[in-house]
Amino acid sequence: MSGKVAVVTGAARGLGRAFTEALLKRGDKVCFCDVDVQQGKQTENELKKNFGDDNVQFLPCDVQKDEEFKDFFNRVIQKYNTVDIMVNNAGIMNENQWRTTIDINLTAVIHGSLLAMNHMKNKSTGGGLIVNVSSLAGVMPVSFCPAYTASKHGVIAFSRSWALQPELKRNRIRITCLCPSFADTDIIKGTDDRVHGPELARMVMKQYGLMVFPYPNDQTLYFEIVVSTLNPYYVAFDSENSHLYWTGRTLGKINRCNPNGSDPTTIVDVSIPVALTLDTHNSTQNSIALHKVTFDGKANQVVVNLTAWPIDIEIGMSVIYMLIKLKYYRYHIMSV
Ligand SMILES: NC(=O)C1=CN([C@@H]2O[C@H](COP(=O)(O)OP(=O)(O)OC[C@H]3O[C@@H](n4cnc5c(N)ncnc54)[C@H](O)[C@@H]3O)[C@@H](O)[C@H]2O)C=CC1
Numbered sequence: 001m002s003g004k005v006a007v008v009t010g011a012a013r014g015l016g017r018a019f020t021e022a023l024l025k026r027g028d029k030v031c032f033c034d035v036d037v038q039q040g041k042q043t044e045n046e047l048k049k050n051f052g053d054d055n056v057q058f059l060p061c062d063v064q065k066d067e068e069f070k071d072f073f074n075r076v077i078q079k080y081n082t083v084d085i086m087v088n089n090a091g092i093m094n095e096n097q098w099r100t101t102i103d104i105n106l107t108a109v110i111h112g113s114l115l116a117m118n119h120m121k122n123k124s125t126g127g128g129l130i131v132n133v134s135s136l137a138g139v140m141p142v143s144f145c146p147a148y149t150a151s152k153h154g155v156i157a158f159s160r161s162w163a164l165q166p167e168l169k170r171n172r173i174r175i176t177c178l179c180p181s182f183a184d185t186d187i188i189k190g191t192d193d194r195v196h197g198p199e200l201a202r203m204v205m206k207q208y209g210l211m212v213f214p215y216p217n218d219q220t221l222y223f224e225i226v227v228s229t230l231n232p233y234y235v236a237f238d239s240e241n242s243h244l245y246w247t248g249r250t251l252g253k254i255n256r257c258n259p260n261g262s263d264p265t266t267i268v269d270v271s272i273p274v275a276l277t278l279d280t281h282n283s284t285q286n287s288i289a290l291h292k293v294t295f296d297g298k299a300n301q302v303v304v305n306l307t308a309w310p311i312d313i314e315i316g317m318s319v320i321y322m323l324i325k326l327k328y329y330r331y332h333i334m335s336v
């Protein structure tokens with residue numbers, strides 16, 4: 001699955017940089033952009049040292065500017081001939097500049113997705129993956145940043161709506177959203193005049209917890225899961241079956257029941273909803289049986305045993321969706 005060509009927007013720092021590193025570690029080539037040229041060049045130098053000059057490139061681009069964004073995307077194709085993975089990550093949070101917030105967080109994500117789709121459906125090898133970075137603010141109201149929240153809801157609505165299009169399935173293009181909650185990046189620094197109610201923002205942040213770099217088990221892990229399931233021969237969309245994947249701080253484990261009766265093997269940690277991935281991947285294979293769900297009263301001791309065999313991580317993750325459906329996650333929120 002590695003050896004793909006990826007584009008990441010807003011990757012001079014923060015989550016975009018972490019996603020870029022996750023892709024480079026997989027063996028992909030990454031071309032990233034940012035409006036902050038100085039930081040972009042510095043990040044490029046650091047990444048080139050670790051991953052090789054030919055594998056990573058920075059190009060300045062303000063995704064808010066249509067022509068610039070288009071030129072950037074075309075330059076990547078000129079250099080690498082193709083784009084297999086498009087990560088629309090660039091974002092800001094500023095309620096005072098609500099129009100700019102919508103422009104960058106939603107309009108540019110729509111633009112980036114369309115640029116990618118247009119290219120992916122026409123390329124000879126066909127197919128690709130679009131990862132749009134939304135937020136937990138994309139699935140729930142957040143009183144201290146309404147415009148930001150609207151932009152992130154829009155990203156999910158746009159992505160899910162496209163996912164329903166048979167055209168995407170036909171062209172083997174998959175579209176997905178990542179929905180983190182709070183990660184320790186510049187976007188949340190100085191949460192003051194950019195939000196309505198900094199006190200509440202700080203309180204909510206404390207309640208939900210802050211993911212800190214290098215995200216060994218959080219964002220990048222999920223990013224890797226999303227990307228590693230990119231399979232040009234197995235792509236389907238059905239929003240009815242859309243998955244909601246939650247990740248973040250570890251809450252418990254999903255265990256695989258071994259057919260020989262030996263102790264279950266842990267395949268993935270179940271986590272509290274510090275972050276969420278909404279995935280439009282087909283779930284027709286995910287008719288697993290929930291064998292047992294036990295709670296011992298501690299937030300980190302949920303055990304979910306699966307009877308299906310063999311199962312892969314995708315199928316395992318659908319259990320988390322069930323937990324959400326069953327509203328167990330409320331329990332988790334209340335217990336932290
Ligand atoms: N850190 C967090 O708690 C969360 C972040 N997110 C989302 O993750 C994405 C990345 O954010 P972070 O890494 O946390 O923030 P960050 O502030 O560390 O990084 C954002 C990057 O985007 C760049 N950028 C901003 N406007 C741009 C534009 N017009 N064109 C090109 N680049 C631009 C910035 O220069 C910066 O390098 C955003 O979409 C954000 O909304 C979602 C949920 C939680």
Ligand SMILES: CC/C=C\C[C@H](O)C(=O)/C=C/C=C/C=C\C=C\[C@@H](O)C/C=C\CCC(=O)O
Binds near residue numbers: 142188
């Ligand atoms: C202050 C920084 C804001 C957002 C930046 C970050 O990029 C992001 O996207 C994080 C979003 C996280 C949201 C997480 C949870 C939000 C929960 C709210 O619905 C809770 C709101 C009010 C609490 C009052 C209450 O109902 O208890």
